[in-house]
Amino acid sequence: MKLFNTLTQRVETFVPLEGNNVRIYVCGVTPYDTTHLGHAFTYASFDTLIRYLEFRGYSVRYVQNVTDIDDDILRKARELGVPWDELGRRETERFLRDMDALNVRRPTFYVRATDEIPHIIEIVQQLIERGYAYVSDGCVYYDVRHDPDFGVLGRAIGLNDYNAMLAVANERGNYPDDRRKRDPLDFVLWQAQAPGEPAWPSPWGPGRPGWHIECSAMALHYLGEQLDIHGGGADLAFPHHTCEIAQSEHYTGKAPFVRYWLHTGMVYQQGEKMSKSLGNLTLVSDLLKQYSANAIRLLLLNHHYRQPWECFPADLQLASRQAALFEEVAALAAGCPAETTESSSELRAHFESLLDDDLKTPEAVQLLQETGQAALASHDVCLASDVARLLRVLGLRY
Ligand SMILES: [Zn+2]
Incomplete structure (x- = not known):
């Protein structure tokens, strides 16, 4: 890594x-x-x-x-x-x-x-x-x-x-x-x-x-x-x-x-660093009233940890859509017969290559989103299960 x-x-x-x-x-x-x-x-x-x-x-x-x-x-x-x-x-x-x-x-x-x-x-x-x-x-x-x-x-x-x-x-x-x-x-x-x-x-x-x-x-x-x-x-x-x-x-x-x-x-926030002393805060407790914890966590994962960023409403909407998609993927994954299956080695290798490279979480989420969409389209329960397993590695609850 x-x-x-x-x-x-x-x-x-x-x-x-x-x-x-x-x-x-x-x-x-x-x-x-x-x-x-x-x-x-x-x-x-x-x-x-x-x-x-x-x-x-x-x-x-x-x-x-x-x-x-x-x-x-x-x-x-x-x-x-x-x-x-x-x-x-x-x-x-x-x-x-x-x-x-x-x-x-x-x-x-x-x-x-x-x-x-x-x-x-x-x-x-x-x-x-x-x-x-x-x-x-x-x-x-x-x-x-x-x-x-x-x-x-x-x-x-x-x-x-x-x-x-x-x-x-x-x-x-x-x-x-x-x-x-x-x-x-x-x-x-x-x-x-x-x-x-x-x-x-x-x-x-x-x-x-x-x-x-x-x-x-x-x-x-x-x-x-x-x-x-x-x-x-x-x-x-x-x-x-x-x-x-x-x-x-x-x-x-x-x-x-x-x-x-x-x-x-x-x-x-509006071009200024979010800080208590400036009073320009987006509170976690307020966000949790409007968005699911998974959506907020996805919003965070969609920004690389070293990147300075500003929270725009469109980013929260995107994260909410991703959370909904992953919900469907997790529901499909429930049909996967046993917990014995290992993640598909190709998906896992790709996921690891992104996170091994200075923790590139935005790209990892993107990969899981595309793979999740493919699993839903082809109704591939075990691929969905692989995706859900890797989502959990990122701290998402699926
Ligand atoms: Zn310290």
Whole structure:
């Protein structure tokens, strides 16, 4: 199988570090608001990748985090007048409900940031001892000037110098004007308690973990020092994943932290990135009132995982028609005598060649659509059964 690696900007042959075992980490949500189509695209894309890896005989160990404490959660909880932890729990449940509806399977380990604090403290302590981090006014920052390698993933996506990285960090709320930092690009590993905010004890005083360190701590804890695949939305490559590489590799002394970096394209709405802060959201829960889960999953599969896209009504209508066609194919397949039949080797080989090529799901759906139409036209129950079996590999419920 071949996958596009953001770090090398090349399509590479996928070889796991350890036999048939694949270790994968995907950045999870900050549960303070509802799930939109952009989230669904990221998690359904990785779910499809994992289902396909399993279909190809790999054994997958998959970790995802829940950022259950951060500025957005605290702000939203204040606005709503509810406890921050209650808001986090409620929104996590809503997220999982939406993902369950779309047949996105849950990770092997689904870990909350607040459950990882001892490991986070231990990593921060080590980074300080090795000179990669410093304490300032109850906060701990990563010292980018001490790390000549800093920014490798940022450079891979075209942020070629310090100023280019600083501009993006500025945009993404990395607090470059925080006066406690030595350098505007330094990022917070441990944040000192602000009045009225929840805090955990630490060697540097009460506070809470920064966002980037949470993912390193969970990945290292549940998957080991080196991962096969790390994924997330394209907007996480810098600064989030770039910071994860720096702190993880200087903590473990092992590089690379991740062999294959995979990023999903952004979903747009009227030309703008779909995001909570812009308020231009297509909610999964709203779509589910109008369209079947299979139709929504088909809408997602009809876009290659790396492709940025915008959701147009015509695309939803196309996905609905495909869902209806596959319904008929599945009904015909029910007449296939035994579950003993293997997929026709020609169909299966073609399907695999498309997915082996950096997970070309739009072409795979197209293939199954054409084969499904042919099965219906010739009333070929076993061909219909082959199609239904491969639809299930893509996470569709048929
Ligand atoms: Zn992350």
